[in-house]
Amino acid sequence: MEEIISLKNITYSYFGKIPALKNINLSVNKGEIFSIIGHNGSGKSTLLSIINALIHPDSGEVLFKGKAITENSLRDKNFAIQLRQSMGFIFQNPDIQLFCPTVFDELMFAPLQLNIPYEAAVQRVEETLSYLSIGHLKERPPYMLSGGEKKRVAIASVLTMNPEILLVDEPLSGLDPKTQTFFIELLIELNRAGKTIIFTTHHLDLIDHLQPTVAVLSEGHTIRKTGSATEILSDEEFLISVNLIHEHIHKHGEEVHKHNHLHYVFHKH
Numbered sequence: 001m002e003e004i005i006s007l008k009n010i011t012y013s014y015f016g017k018i019p020a021l022k023n024i025n026l027s028v029n030k031g032e033i034f035s036i037i038g039h040n041g042s043g044k045s046t047l048l049s050i051i052n053a054l055i056h057p058d059s060g061e062v063l064f065k066g067k068a069i070t071e072n073s074l075r076d077k078n079f080a081i082q083l084r085q086s087m088g089f090i091f092q093n094p095d096i097q098l099f100c101p102t103v104f105d106e107l108m109f110a111p112l113q114l115n116i117p118y119e120a121a122v123q124r125v126e127e128t129l130s131y132l133s134i135g136h137l138k139e140r141p142p143y144m145l146s147g148g149e150k151k152r153v154a155i156a157s158v159l160t161m162n163p164e165i166l167l168v169d170e171p172l173s174g175l176d177p178k179t180q181t182f183f184i185e186l187l188i189e190l191n192r193a194g195k196t197i198i199f200t201t202h203h204l205d206l207i208d209h210l211q212p213t214v215a216v217l218s219e220g221h222t223i224r225k226t227g228s229a230t231e232i233l234s235d236e237e238f239l240i241s242v243n244l245i246h247e248h249i250h251k252h253g254e255e256v257h258k259h260n261h262l263h264y265v266f267h268k269h
Ligand code: ADP
Pocket: 014, 018, 019, 020, 038, 039, 040, 041, 042, 043, 044, 045, 046, 047
């Protein structure tokens, strides 16, 4: 198996004082579907930003196909371009991602950056619009889109770049159930097509559905455990200890029942 991303002993804090990640080690293989799970504030989004070289760690090393990503190595234009073309980041909040006057321009941006000839770029954009069922939004400015539409456009703008690795921060966040299902099916399809997918979530039902390799971040911003989806989901005590499932106390008449709820089994409380 070919290792595509590897993190060695990464530590990061914001402004040198707000700890976000501590001694993180992980390794992602080409074609793998890999998830980073943990409760709010554990460091998931920061970890994706580090992988995408949007921020650089205080210490430790990030390797992309065996080569260290550093401010220095990114000065090598070829390496920087290869890295940028290989990774597509789908942010949790699509507002951060969309900056062009129209949806069409948004989707054209990456292919034109990649120096794809105009006609071929248009064809790629048209195919993507139709694949994501957003052709009717083509001439709209991003601010005239609903949340779910914005998300589809953000996904489309990453797909027209055709990256080898997709980084997806909280794929389900802020989406209606139909768009959630659509997005999950899309991730499965893209993974089958050979894309490496690294995503974050605190929804255990998504882990159950996608069966990724899982790294669990704790409150202390360290990785508490890495394993298969089955291994992680079957350890209820551990999931309680990292705040991914919680204990409920239910009152039935005079009796008090105390039992654990798995979010992915019991949606409704
Ligand atoms: P998660 O995505 O798991 O919710 P984050 O990576 O966003 O966690 O945050 C990890 C820690 O870093 C948290 O304590 C958070 O408050 C802090 N943090 C995140 N982004 C910033 C930022 N831009 N400035 C300062 N602190 C931040």
